[in-house]
Amino acid sequence: xxxxxxxxxxxxxxxxxxxxxxxxxxxxxxxxxxxxxxxxxxxxxxxxxxxxxxxxxxxxxxxxxxxxxxxxxxxxxxxxxxxxxxxxxxxxxxxxxxxxxxxxxxxxxxxxxxxxxxxxxxxxxxxxxxxxxxxxxxxxxxxxxxxxxxxxxxxxxxxxxxxxxxxxxxxxxxxxxxxxxxxxxxxxxxxxxxxxxxxxxxxxxxxxxxxxxxxxxxxxxxxxxxxxxxxxxxxxxxxxxxxxxxxxxxxxxxxxxxxxxxxxxxxxxxxxxxxxxxxxxxxxxxxxxxxxxxxxxxxxxxxxxxxxxxxxxxxxxxxxxxxxxxxxxxxxxxxxxxxx
Numbered sequence: 001x002x003x004x005x006x007x008x009x010x011x012x013x014x015x016x017x018x019x020x021x022x023x024x025x026x027x028x029x030x031x032x033x034x035x036x037x038x039x040x041x042x043x044x045x046x047x048x049x050x051x052x053x054x055x056x057x058x059x060x061x062x063x064x065x066x067x068x069x070x071x072x073x074x075x076x077x078x079x080x081x082x083x084x085x086x087x088x089x090x091x092x093x094x095x096x097x098x099x100x101x102x103x104x105x106x107x108x109x110x111x112x113x114x115x116x117x118x119x120x121x122x123x124x125x126x127x128x129x130x131x132x133x134x135x136x137x138x139x140x141x142x143x144x145x146x147x148x149x150x151x152x153x154x155x156x157x158x159x160x161x162x163x164x165x166x167x168x169x170x171x172x173x174x175x176x177x178x179x180x181x182x183x184x185x186x187x188x189x190x191x192x193x194x195x196x197x198x199x200x201x202x203x204x205x206x207x208x209x210x211x212x213x214x215x216x217x218x219x220x221x222x223x224x225x226x227x228x229x230x231x232x233x234x235x236x237x238x239x240x241x242x243x244x245x246x247x248x249x250x251x252x253x254x255x256x257x258x259x260x261x262x263x264x265x266x267x268x269x270x271x272x273x274x275x276x277x278x279x280x281x282x283x284x285x286x287x288x289x290x291x292x293x294x295x296x297x298x299x300x301x302x303x304x305x306x307x308x309x310x311x312x313x314x315x316x317x318x319x320x321x322x323x324x325x326x327x328x329x330x331x332x333x334x335x336x337x338x339x340x
Contacts, residue, residue: 132226
């Protein structure tokens with residue numbers, strides 16, 4: 001498995017390069033940050049001389065062709081300004097000015113989004129496994145119909161509407177009890193400082209409603225996968241044979257049925273991180289979280305090309321890591337799979 005993991009990690013490199021090239025072209029097509037900055041200056045009534053435009057182009061490297069700019073973004077060679085070059089740890093200049101460091105901004109926001117995404121993903125997968133198994137074991141019962149209805153309801157609800165609804169519900173409850181039962185705005189207490197554990201504990205109350213919203217929107221599809229997989233396994237020959245031999249139902253479920261039925265979830269679960277990352281963009285906007293999702297919206301609004309590339313690259317890396325985790329879980333859940 002170690003050799004397989006190393007080989008897959010090495011294979012990620014060309015995939016990431018190809019994906020970054022495609023993303024770079026798409027970002028280029030989506031808008032020109034130089035024209036956007038010039039437009040903003042003109043809107044404020046300033047006369048924009050050609051020298052100013054040339055200075056903006058030079059600062060953002062838009063005085064180069066797209067292939068040259070991509071090479072600079074990736075390697076930083078041969079420039080020596082020290083603000084560009086991914087392999088040197090430089091994400092490139094931002095339209096927000098020379099003092100705005102994209103790497104520092106990403107670093108401060110990454111953990112905020114990561115804890116939301118991980119909590120929501122683990123909660124949604126755990127809930128999906130439980131409800132999917134119960135629905136399959138009690139197929140066509142009242143419990144199955146209720147869980148199926150809840151799942152379809154969760155699938156049908158738009159994330160932005162459900163998030164706004166839950167936020168308003170939290171505010172109303174706080175007013176009803178005249179105390180802050182639920183934290184409905186920000187990702188942590190304003191100005192709070194402490195060690196990592198204290199920061200984590202402080203952020204927990206703020207996670208409850210956003211995590212619930214992101215969990216519910218992600219769980220429904222996984223629960224349907226789990227139900228279908230469990231039904232298929234329960235109706236398979238080897239499960240019927242085990243029951244015919246008198247193996248206890250609990251043993252059949254634990255040792256034979258559930259393990260095999262978890263294989264589809266092994267695919268869906270890690271990729272659910274990428275799905276949750278997309279959903280976090282909406283959640284962070286509504287709940288006022290200072291995370292990567294909110295930063296992505298700001299970069300699109302400002303036509304901040306290099307900052308948007310940073311968000312897209314991180315998203316791509318998380319997707320590839322999710323696929324790798326899926327492949328590794330196959331071997332854990334299905335002994336017939338060997339990593340050679």
